[in-house]
Amino acid sequence: MSTTIPRPSRPSNGPPTVALPALPVGKTRKSTGGLAVPTNRSMPTSPKAIRSPSTTLLPPATPAPTGSLPQPRSVSGFTGPGKTLRKTVSISAFPHPPRGDSRISSLPPSPLSAGLTPSRKMKTPTTPTYQLSNGSSSFLNGTSDGKSVSRLGSATRNSDGLISVASPPQSRSSSAQDSYSTSATNYEDTVDASRSEASTTGKRNSKLDGKGNVVVSVRVRPDAAGSDQPVDGEWMVDGRKSLIAYRGKEGGDYFYDNVFTTHDDNSKVYDHIAKRLVRRVMEGYHGTVFAYGMTGTGKTFSMQGTASSPGVIPLAITDIFSYIRETPSREFLLRVSYLEIYNEKIHDLLSMSTATGPGVGQQQEEIKLREDSKRGVYATPLKEEIVQSPTQLLRVIARGDQARRTASTQFNARSSRSHAVVQIVVESRERVPGSAPGDSKRQGLPPGGVRVSTLSLIDLAGSEKAAESKERRQEGSHINKSLLTLGTVIAKLSDNKDKDGKTADKDGKHLPYRDSKLTRLLQGALSGGSLVSILCTIQIGAAASTASANTHTNETLNTLKFASRAKNNIVSHAKRAEEALGAGGDGGARVLLERYRMEIAELRKELETQAKNNSKKEAEEEKERDALEELAREKEAELRHEEQMLEMQLARTALKERIDHLNRLILSSKSIGVNASGSFSSLGIHHRYSQGSVRSSMTVSNGGGKLSLERTASMTSSVSTIGRKSSSHRSSSGVEPVPRTEDEDSVGSNGDGTASLAAQNRALQADLVDKNRYIQTLEKRLLQARRASSSRTSVGISTGKGIMVGEDHSVASLLKEKDTEIAELRARLDDKDRMLAALRTAARSRDNAERVESRSEVRTSQILDSNPGPAPAASPPAAPPSLIRQVSQLRKQTKSVDEMSKMLDEMIQDRVESGQIIRGNRGSVRVAPERVPKEPPSQPPIQLQLLAKQRTSLAAEPTKPVALEV
Numbered sequence: 001m002s003t004t005i006p007r008p009s010r011p012s013n014g015p016p017t018v019a020l021p022a023l024p025v026g027k028t029r030k031s032t033g034g035l036a037v038p039t040n041r042s043m044p045t046s047p048k049a050i051r052s053p054s055t056t057l058l059p060p061a062t063p064a065p066t067g068s069l070p071q072p073r074s075v076s077g078f079t080g081p082g083k084t085l086r087k088t089v090s091i092s093a094f095p096h097p098p099r100g101d102s103r104i105s106s107l108p109p110s111p112l113s114a115g116l117t118p119s120r121k122m123k124t125p126t127t128p129t130y131q132l133s134n135g136s137s138s139f140l141n142g143t144s145d146g147k148s149v150s151r152l153g154s155a156t157r158n159s160d161g162l163i164s165v166a167s168p169p170q171s172r173s174s175s176a177q178d179s180y181s182t183s184a185t186n187y188e189d190t191v192d193a194s195r196s197e198a199s200t201t202g203k204r205n206s207k208l209d210g211k212g213n214v215v216v217s218v219r220v221r222p223d224a225a226g227s228d229q230p231v232d233g234e235w236m237v238d239g240r241k242s243l244i245a246y247r248g249k250e251g252g253d254y255f256y257d258n259v260f261t262t263h264d265d266n267s268k269v270y271d272h273i274a275k276r277l278v279r280r281v282m283e284g285y286h287g288t289v290f291a292y293g294m295t296g297t298g299k300t301f302s303m304q305g306t307a308s309s310p311g312v313i314p315l316a317i318t319d320i321f322s323y324i325r326e327t328p329s330r331e332f333l334l335r336v337s338y339l340e341i342y343n344e345k346i347h348d349l350l351s352m353s354t355a356t357g358p359g360v361g362q363q364q365e366e367i368k369l370r371e372d373s374k375r376g377v378y379a380t381p382l383k384e385e386i387v388q389s390p391t392q393l394l395r396v397i398a399r400g401d402q403a404r405r406t407a408s409t410q411f412n413a414r415s416s417r418s419h420a421v422v423q424i425v426v427e428s429r430e431r432v433p434g435s436a437p438g439d440s441k442r443q444g445l446p447p448g449g450v451r452v453s454t455l456s457l458i459d460l461a462g463s464e465k466a467a468e469s470k471e472r473r474q475e476g477s478h479i480n481k482s483l484l485t486l487g488t489v490i491a492k493l494s495d496n497k498d499k500d501g502k503t504a505d506k507d508g509k510h511l512p513y514r515d516s517k518l519t520r521l522l523q524g525a526l527s528g529g530s531l532v533s534i535l536c537t538i539q540i541g542a543a544a545s546t547a548s549a550n551t552h553t554n555e556t557l558n559t560l561k562f563a564s565r566a567k568n569n570i571v572s573h574a575k576r577a578e579e580a581l582g583a584g585g586d587g588g589a590r591v592l593l594e595r596y597r598m599e600i601a602e603l604r605k606e607l608e609t610q611a612k613n614n615s616k617k618e619a620e621e622e623k624e625r626d627a628l629e630e631l632a633r634e635k636e637a638e639l640r641h642e643e644q645m646l647e648m649q650l651a652r653t654a655l656k657e658r659i660d661h662l663n664r665l666i667l668s669s670k671s672i673g674v675n676a677s678g679s680f681s682s683l684g685i686h687h688r689y690s691q692g693s694v695r696s697s698m699t700v701s702n703g704g705g706k707l708s709l710e711r712t713a714s715m716t717s718s719v720s721t722i723g724r725k726s727s728s729h730r731s732s733s734g735v736e737p738v739p740r741t742e743d744e745d746s747v748g749s750n751g752d753g754t755a756s757l758a759a760q761n762r763a764l765q766a767d768l769v770d771k772n773r774y775i776q777t778l779e780k781r782l783l784q785a786r787r788a789s790s791s792r793t794s795v796g797i798s799t800g801k802g803i804m805v806g807e808d809h810s811v812a813s814l815l816k817e818k819d820t821e822i823a824e825l826r827a828r829l830d831d832k833d834r835m836l837a838a839l840r841t842a843a844r845s846r847d848n849a850e851r852v853e854s855r856s857e858v859r860t861s862q863i864l865d866s867n868p869g870p871a872p873a874a875s876p877p878a879a880p881p882s883l884i885r886q887v888s889q890l891r892k893q894t895k896s897v898d899e900m901s902k903m904l905d906e907m908i909q910d911r912v913e914s915g916q917i918i919r920g921n922r923g924s925v926r927v928a929p930e931r932v933p934k935e936p937p938s939q940p941p942i943q944l945q946l947l948a949k950q951r952t953s954l955a956a957e958p959t960k961p962v963a964l965e966v
């Protein structure tokens with residue numbers, strides 16, 4: 001059964017020159033005579049204590065197939081047929097969990113356990129000889145695991161949303177030491193276990209001590225030379241029996257839960273020391289795995305492994321995510337922290353920059369250890385990173401590894417100079433099947449609380465005696481001190497409690513946890529709150545010289561003793577962590593998953609509120625928009641109205657201008673006195689002005705305003721022409737006055753035919769009044785049009801169309817009317833033109849008459865000069881040149897217009913006196929009734945008639961002398 005191992009030589013590494021510090025040796029663990037005889041309470045003394053086949057021989061479950069995740073597994077030789085039977089006292093097989101009888105009996109056998117258990121039973125040794133511990137029941141056993149495996153095999157795993165509640169990867173700084181926060185004890189479980197064990201085997205009597213929750217294993221590192229064979233005959237390693245026997249001085253047989261030979265790889269080590277523990281952690285227990293041993297013995301190799309042979313940490317990570325995938329009924333959140341204790345100072349490996357390298361004087365906030373009644377001892381402030389995948393988690397840890405302090409030592413070219421602690425906090429919560437996380441009635445909070453558990457994976461620095469440099473010596477001193485304290489604490493551990501309820505030594509005294517940071521940090525695990533797995537690494541036969549071999553052997557023995565003490569003294573009452581409900585209390589506040597849940601719920605609420613506010617805002621904005629649009633419409637309407645008003649104003653102005661123009665035309669015609677038909681009445685300029693005398697018009701031209709002056713200028717010229725013509729025929733009696741009505745006569749003339757200024761003024765004022773009235777009328781119409789436009793605007797464009805048409809119609813009619821008037825006025829202008837033409841003709845006639853008169857005067861003077869008596873009726877002689885000159889002189893003496901008018905008046909007067917013309921009361925003249933010829937109604941004006949008469953008379957009496965009154 002046992003193998004004698006020759007003492008190895010370590011040619012490559014010289015032996016330590018200084019003796020390694022002696023670890024505290026448990027009184028009860030010392031091997032005697034090759035038999036490990038536990039003497040304390042945990043050591044069974046009766047055959048009953050021997051682990052029963054049903055519980056002790058259960059092998060670790062074969063790793064469950066995890067699909068995509070690689071899980072290098074090696075179960076070499078462990079379960080295979082023909083292998084040596086395992087020692088019954090070993091706890092490495094993790095006996096069935098303490099469960100109730102009914103539970104056990106009712107549970108379907110696991111595919112793995114069902115298949116394995118019988119074979120194990122077949123292998124059960126019949127004569128167990130050695131036992132180190134009592135092999136108490138443990139959570140880290142096969143039955144429970146089998147249960148998981150069963151579930152694993154039947155359930156369809158859906159990886160989607162397994163970490164659905166995890167926040168995006170982020171870092172936060174807080175404590176990670178949740179491991180020891182639980183106030184749980186494993187009482188219930190152990191009671192169950194006791195019942196189970198008692199009912200099924202009836203062999204165990206120390207099931208309540210919780211030692212089954214502690215697994216201690218020893219791994220033997222292969223020789224540096226690569227030799228598989230142990231070289232030291234004093235040593236014997238039996239992996240199957242989990243036995244290490246030393247036949248030398250202080251020799252003995254050491255049994256552990258697991259003994260790994262140089263052949264065993266990391267995968268096997270993980271399966272036996274950590275696999276179940278990791279699963280328990282996922283189920284809510286706290287778990288601690290740490291590697292202890294002399295420097296260079298393979299602690300880091302076992303914990304981290306290599307790329308080809310991953311160690312405990314990467315394999316645990318793989319299993320963690322496998323479990324999450326296999327458990328769709330729960331949701332998980334993982335956060336990780338990584339610290340090291342170097343020279344008794346705690347450093348956050350995740351906060352350190354690897355670029356600068358560790359120990360380059362980087363200033364980091366000092367991390368302190370604090371204790372909390374619920375959380376236990378924890379480091380703070382510590383950076384935690386939330387991880388969502390194995391790769392991410394491995395990357396975080398690799399980053400921390402790079403920051404870890406390592407140095408070359410005598411036995412290890414890259415020796416870890418610090419204790420490194422990886423902590424993975426697992427938060428989980430039951431998920432409501434078939435519902436999204438937000439469907440809960442509790443505002444997105446699913447029923448049940450959040451379970452928080454912590455997996456601590458610790459790679460301790462190696463104990464070392466020999467150190468060449470001061471720095472190494474200092475490091476070594478701190479390392480050794482902390483390890484010594486750890487050994488001391490473990491050695492003093494007992495199931496006793498002090499008055500505060502904390503674990504105490506056998507005398508009830510406080511344990512020296514505070515003596516080092518390491519023991520302080522491990523306090524929770526060592527005092528029973530956690531499942532514990534300790535891997536002690538040794539190397540046999542690594543020394544070349546006898547001295548080094550001795551030193552090495554001592555060190556190895558110390559390690560073995562430490563492992564024995566740990567196995568015997570550490571009592572774990574680990575219990576599934578309580579679920580924290582809500583955010584109440586410290587526990588709840590620490591639960592990130594809960595916090596995130598609540599944050600999500602709050603954010604959702606906020607979103608809803610915001611959405612509500614937004615909809616409100618939108619409604620308000622819509623209202624505002626509507627109002628603005630309405631305002632814009634109103635403004636537009638106003639603008640349109642203004643435009644219309646402007647158009648109307650323009651139309652009005654145009655009309656006014658038109659009116660003024662018409663008025664000018666009217667005044668011109670009126671002033672001339674042409675067209676006495678009274679057709680001006682439509683413009684309010686009545687016929688009473690039509691026959692205004694020439695004189696009155698002239699008066700106006702003298703004293704009137706500018707406008708009148710302009711107007712009278714043409715009148716004057718016209719009248720002057722007439723005047724001259726009239727005066728030339730003053731003595732003519734052939735003029736037939738145009739018959740006028742009494743009404744016409746009475747307008748604007750005095751009795752002597754000259755319009756008085758007052759009369760002119762009155763006439764003009766009346767004219768002005770008429771015009772103003774006319775303008776007012778137009779304004780009224782415009783006003784009406786404007787109102788119509790306003791009302792149209794208010795009632796809307798569509799309805800206003802009819803009104804617009806009406807207005808347009810009125811304007812159009814007005815324009816039409818005006819056009820008619822313009823046409824009339826044009827007609828009158830034509831009349832005027834005709835009159836002017838007639839006047840010009842009359843002027844020519846007058847000129848002729850003047851020539852005739854000149855000739856008459858010359859003849860008269862000749863007659864008078866030669867014959868004072870009556871003139872003979874001889875034919876007139878031809879006018880001599882002297883006469884022509886006289887006439888031209890006379891022409892030069894042409895009278896002014898006034899004189900001509902005067903002459904005309906006198907001429908008219910003469911006619912009146914001769915009875916040819918009758919003068920009216922107001923100075924107007926008309927032809928005597930008996931002389932009025934029967935003429936058609938369209939007679940030319942009176943002046944023309946007069947001129948025509950004069951011309952006729954002159955033609956009839958060409959030689960009649962006419963006396964000119966000069």
Ligand SMILES: Nc1ncnc2c1ncn2[C@@H]1O[C@H](COP(=O)(O)OP(=O)(O)OP(=O)(O)O)[C@@H](O)[C@H]1O
Nearest residue numbers: 221222295296297298299300301412415416461462
């Ligand atoms: N089981 C093993 N199989 C193969 N090589 C091993 C084994 N154990 C350790 N080694 C090798 O031994 C060397 C030292 O191992 P490791 O660094 O793990 O020792 P350690 O105990 O961590 O030392 P220290 O305490 O100084 O950090 C490494 O090169 C490692 O690869």
